[in-house]
Amino acid sequence: MRLGLRGRFVAFVSAIVIAFGVVLSAxxxxxQNERLRHELEDRGKLLxxxxxxxxxxxxxxxxxxxLRRMIAEARDQENVLDAVAFDEEGRVLTDxxxxxxxxxxxxxxxxxxxxxxxxxxxxEFAGDAMTVTKPVHLGGRVLGGVRLHYSLAxxxxxxxxxxxxxxxxxxxxxxxxVLAAALLTEAVTRPLKEVIxxxxxxxxxEPAPRLQVRTSDEVGELAEAFNEMTRKLRDTxxxxxxxxxxxxxxxxxxVVTGPxxxxxxxxxxxxxxxxxxxxxxLGQNCRDLFRAPKGHLSLxxxxxxxxxxxxxxxxxxxxxxxxxxxxxxxGAMTPSTxxxxxxxxxxxxxxERLRHExxxxxxxxxxxxxxxxxxxAVRGAVGLLExxxxxxxxxxxxxxxxxxxxxxxxxxxxxxxxxxxxxxDSGRMEFHLEEVELMSxxxxxxxxxxxxxxxxxxxxxxxxxxxxxxVRVDPDRMxxxxxxxxxxxxxxxAEGDAVAVRADRNGGKLRVAVxxxxxxxxxxxxxxxxxxxxxxxxxxxxxxxxxxxGMSISKGIIEELGGSITFETVVDAGTTFFxxxxxxx
Amino acid sequence: MHARLVLxxxxxxxxxxxxxxxxxxxxxxTATPAPSGVLAFGSVSLNPAREHGVVxxxxxxxxxxxxxxxxxxxxxxxxxxxxxxxxxxxxGTVDVFIDSPFPAAFVWKHGEVQPLLxxxxxGADTYRSVxxxxxxxxxxxxxxxxxxxxxFGEPFSTSGFLMPKAALASAGLxxxxxxxxxxxxxxxxxxxxxxNDAENTMFWVIKRKVVAGAVNADYFEAxxxxxxxELRILHTTEAVxxxxxxxxxxxxxxxxxxxxxxxxEMHLSDESQAALQNFEETTRFDRFPRGAEADxxxxxxxxxxxxxxxxx
Numbered sequence: 067m068r069l070g071l072r073g074r075f076v077a078f079v080s081a082i083v084i085a086f087g088v089v090l091s092a093x094x095x096x097x098q099n100e101r102l103r104h105e106l107e108d109r110g111k112l113l114x115x116x117x118x119x120x121x122x123x124x125x126x127x128x129x130x131x132x133l134r135r136m137i138a139e140a141r142d143q144e145n146v147l148d149a150v151a152f153d154e155e156g157r158v159l160t161d162x163x164x165x166x167x168x169x170x171x172x173x174x175x176x177x178x179x180x181x182x183x184x185x186x187x188x189x190e191f192a193g194d195a196m197t198v199t200k201p202v203h204l205g206g207r208v209l210g211g212v213r214l215h216y217s218l219a220x221x222x223x224x225x226x227x228x229x230x231x232x233x234x235x236x237x238x239x240x241x242x243x244v245l246a247a248a249l250l251t252e253a254v255t256r257p258l259k260e261v262i263x264x265x266x267x268x269x270x271x272e273p274a275p276r277l278q279v280r281t282s283d284e285v286g287e288l289a290e291a292f293n294e295m296t297r298k299l300r301d302t303x304x305x306x307x308x309x310x311x312x313x314x315x316x317x318x319x320x321v322v323t324g325p326x327x328x329x330x331x332x333x334x335x336x337x338x339x340x341x342x343x344x345x346x347x348l349g350q351n352c353r354d355l356f357r358a359p360k361g362h363l364s365l366x367x368x369x370x371x372x373x374x375x376x377x378x379x380x381x382x383x384x385x386x387x388x389x390x391x392x393x394x395x396x397g398a399m400t401p402s403t404x405x406x407x408x409x410x411x412x413x414x415x416x417x418e419r420l421r422h423e424x425x426x427x428x429x430x431x432x433x434x435x436x437x438x439x440x441x442x443a444v445r446g447a448v449g450l451l452e453x454x455x456x457x458x459x460x461x462x463x464x465x466x467x468x469x470x471x472x473x474x475x476x477x478x479x480x481x482x483x484x485x486x487x488x489x490x491d492s493g494r495m496e497f498h499l500e501e502v503e504l505m506s507x508x509x510x511x512x513x514x515x516x517x518x519x520x521x522x523x524x525x526x527x528x529x530x531x532x533x534x535x536x537v538r539v540d541p542d543r544m545x546x547x548x549x550x551x552x553x554x555x556x557x558x559x560a561e562g563d564a565v566a567v568r569a570d571r572n573g574g575k576l577r578v579a580v581x582x583x584x585x586x587x588x589x590x591x592x593x594x595x596x597x598x599x600x601x602x603x604x605x606x607x608x609x610x611x612x613x614x615x616g617m618s619i620s621k622g623i624i625e626e627l628g629g630s631i632t633f634e635t636v637v638d639a640g641t642t643f644f645x646x647x648x649x650x651x
Numbered sequence: 652m653h654a655r656l657v658l659x660x661x662x663x664x665x666x667x668x669x670x671x672x673x674x675x676x677x678x679x680x681t682a683t684p685a686p687s688g689v690l691a692f693g694s695v696s697l698n699p700a701r702e703h704g705v706v707x708x709x710x711x712x713x714x715x716x717x718x719x720x721x722x723x724x725x726x727x728x729x730x731x732x733x734x735x736x737x738x739x740x741x742x743g744t745v746d747v748f749i750d751s752p753f754p755a756a757f758v759w760k761h762g763e764v765q766p767l768l769x770x771x772x773x774g775a776d777t778y779r780s781v782x783x784x785x786x787x788x789x790x791x792x793x794x795x796x797x798x799x800x801x802x803f804g805e806p807f808s809t810s811g812f813l814m815p816k817a818a819l820a821s822a823g824l825x826x827x828x829x830x831x832x833x834x835x836x837x838x839x840x841x842x843x844x845x846x847n848d849a850e851n852t853m854f855w856v857i858k859r860k861v862v863a864g865a866v867n868a869d870y871f872e873a874x875x876x877x878x879x880x881e882l883r884i885l886h887t888t889e890a891v892x893x894x895x896x897x898x899x900x901x902x903x904x905x906x907x908x909x910x911x912x913x914x915x916e917m918h919l920s921d922e923s924q925a926a927l928q929n930f931e932e933t934t935r936f937d938r939f940p941r942g943a944e945a946d947x948x949x950x951x952x953x954x955x956x957x958x959x960x961x962x963x
Contacts, residue, residue, distance in 0.1 A: 128851065128854050128855055128858055128860055129851060130848060130850040130851045130854050131847060131848035131850060131851050134850065153854075153858070159854060160850065165873075166850065169850075169873075169874070169876045170876040170877050170878050171877075
């Protein structure tokens with residue numbers, strides 16, 4: 067039979083208490099035995115001494131009748147088995163009986179020797195009896211003595227009584243042990259039972275009751291720990307519910323997989339987008355849900371060394387063979403155990419965006435074919451007019467032609483910028499990389515913009531350079547970037563100002579800094595500087611503003627070339643743009 | 652020997668001139684009216700209560716056997732001296748007197764009683780005494796005791812004192828009583844002390860406290876034990892009856908015969924034996940083998956030597 071905690075505890079405590087009681091009783095019995103034995107011994111010794119003292123005169127006078135009376139009295143005493151009085155020769159004078167059969171018998175030699183040399187008691191033990199010999203001396207003369215054979219068997223009766231008492235004590239201890247164990251067990255198991263009840267309630271989804279912490283011992287700690295656990299569990303439950311709601315609310319698809327890509331969780335967005343139920347998805351491999359990105363065998367194959375990826379464009383394979391274009395980000399989730407990462411895949415449906423892209427492309431194509439070509443023709447025609455192909459123009463006519471020419475050029479730039487921006491966005495801009503000297507590109511850009519600057523009364527001041535420093539870029543695109551930055555500085559410079567141009571090394575990169583003394587960039591606009599069609603709200607400078615695409619295009623190009631573009635600005639003091647590009651070694 | 656002591660001539664009369672008591676009508680006679688006759692048992696003792704307790708059951712038992720002789724009950728008379736006993740018998744207040752040979756002989760010779768039967772005690776019909784000494788005492792014969800001191804038992808003991816003393820005296824020794832065993836004894840006297848116990852007497856001789864002693868011959872060897880070889884017997888007295896039953900001379904012959912018959916038959920029944928045993932270990936009663944005169948003649952002859960010791 068298997069005992070429960072309570073039974074084991076009761077048995078254990080009972081055993082300890084009973085063992086304690088038994089040991090205590092045994093020690094008590096031993097002590098009692100010793101005490102009883104000593105009491106009996108003392109009683110026998112005292113009796114012998116008294117009889118010997120009372121016998122002194124009778125021994126001295128050889129009053130055997132008197133001795134017989136005293137020895138007879140001694141024999142009547144409890145536990146006295148035998149008694150004799152003997153003379154100085156060790157011969158028995160009387161054994162207390164009238165017949166006195168041992169008359170003249172000699173006492174043992176050892177006792178006789180003792181009597182001759184000592185007045186002390188001689189005690190000899192044999193079995194459950196002792197023989198006490200008390201010499202009687204008077205005035206230095208040995209008269210003889212008294213010898214009592216004294217039973218210690220009375221001890222046996224006392225021991226029987228003692229055993230009964232011990233058994234009773236043992237029984238009481240056993241009773242107390244069981245009682246104490248029961249009480250102790252109740253005290254220990256009651257909180258445990260409460261914990262068990264609370265745990266069951268918790269497992270059945272009922273609110274876990276708060277346990278009372280009655281003591282500060284381990285049991286109290288257990289109750290506290292349980293309360294803490296339920297509190298945390300409650301919080302965790304709330305958090306999970308919250309998280310579930312968040313995941314179900316989010317429009318993006320969320321897929322969680324195991325280390326091998328087996329799907330362990332999906333949100334409802336996945337089901338909606340794929341048209342597949344959650345139950346059907348769970349257990350599938352994610353490669354069955356996502357098409358492998360270009361150049362990879364599977365989605366997980368496209369992950370970086372850290373197990374993550376951003377902005378992967380691929381397709382989600384929906385029911386019925388439909389492929390939904392998605393932008394995927396993958397994060398590795400390393401468990402606390404440290405082995406077997408899970409993956410969190412977030413996929414956003416980009417069908418709409420691609421459609422917009424397509425519409426943009428169609429628009430650009432339309433602009434390219436339907437606007438740019440006619441515009442080129444217009445500009446050419448206006449240019450011919452300005453050149454006097456159609457004859458001399460009067461002042462008014464020349465002014466109108468110049469206006470037309472200026473606006474057609476502006477429109478041409480706008481169209482070019484729109485086309486460039488679109489190429490950048492769609493990744494169709496072509497780059498012809500080659501090793502060129504940076505300063506050459508800078509100087510070409512300055513040269514190309516000088517006329518524009520001169521029109522605004524602005525000069526360029528090339529303060530320092532990095533002669534011989536090489537970069538691997540598409541020279542035209544790089545010049546386009548620098549030109550954009552230079553013309554932007556000119557645009558925000560007052561007439562008569564100079565735009566400072568510096569080229570230097572910053573870390574492992576080459577940096578071209580273009581500084582103006584213009585109005586600076588307002589705080590609220592700084593985050594939008596590189597956005598398409600973004601223009602500052604400086605009313606005073608609006609007339610000089612460009613297409614609003616220049617800085618966006620510049621950022622796109624320089625980043626495609628492996629560089630970057632940043633700025634520092636102080637309102638009403640000026641702005642410096644930094645174009646950084648890796649130095650070619 | 653029961654504790655009866657005769658000391659000197661002074662008569663101490665307990666409860667007036669003596670103590671007597673009568674038993675109620677014997678229970679055995681309830682079937683028919685008990686005879687009115689009363690049989691009086693006399694005894695000498697300085698402890699009348701104890702003596703009465705010893706004699707009374709026996710007296711009642713005997714009386715119950717004497718209804719045919721007109722005896723319906725018994726009476727016990729305890730006096731403190733032999734002289735008073737003589738008087739009680741003479742006055743007819745004592746009918747039966749049972750005692751050791753010397754007291755019995757004394758009352759017989761001075762009073763109105765007649766020896767009737769012997770009383771056995773402890774299985775013995777007679778006893779005798781021995782006078783002994785150590786072999787190395789230098790005493791080879793009784794005469795060698797002169798100038799030295801010996802020990803007797805109790806003053807009222809026939810075997811321990813009266814008989815050996817009478818024997819020594821009859822042998823011509825002049826015995827003088829001393830209190831101290833170490834007393835200086837004139838060369839023409841034999842000093843004696845009372846050891847009051849046969850065992851004392853034996854050890855006193857063996858331990859040389861006295862030169863000689865006298866004890867009942869029946870106990871001598873037991874008392875000497877393994878030291879018997881160290882001792883020498885100087886004299887052994889003649890055998891005398893253990894105890895003597897005397898009846899008042901004037902008692903009716905029918906009653907005497909009835910008493911004699913009852914006592915002689917007592918040892919024959921279990922009921923009677925119990926009464927005998929309780930009466931100081933009496934074994935039985937019998938007639939004097941050679942007749943009272945012959946069997947008690949020796950005692951009567953020695954009586955003068957212990958006359959004073961009997962308190963007369």
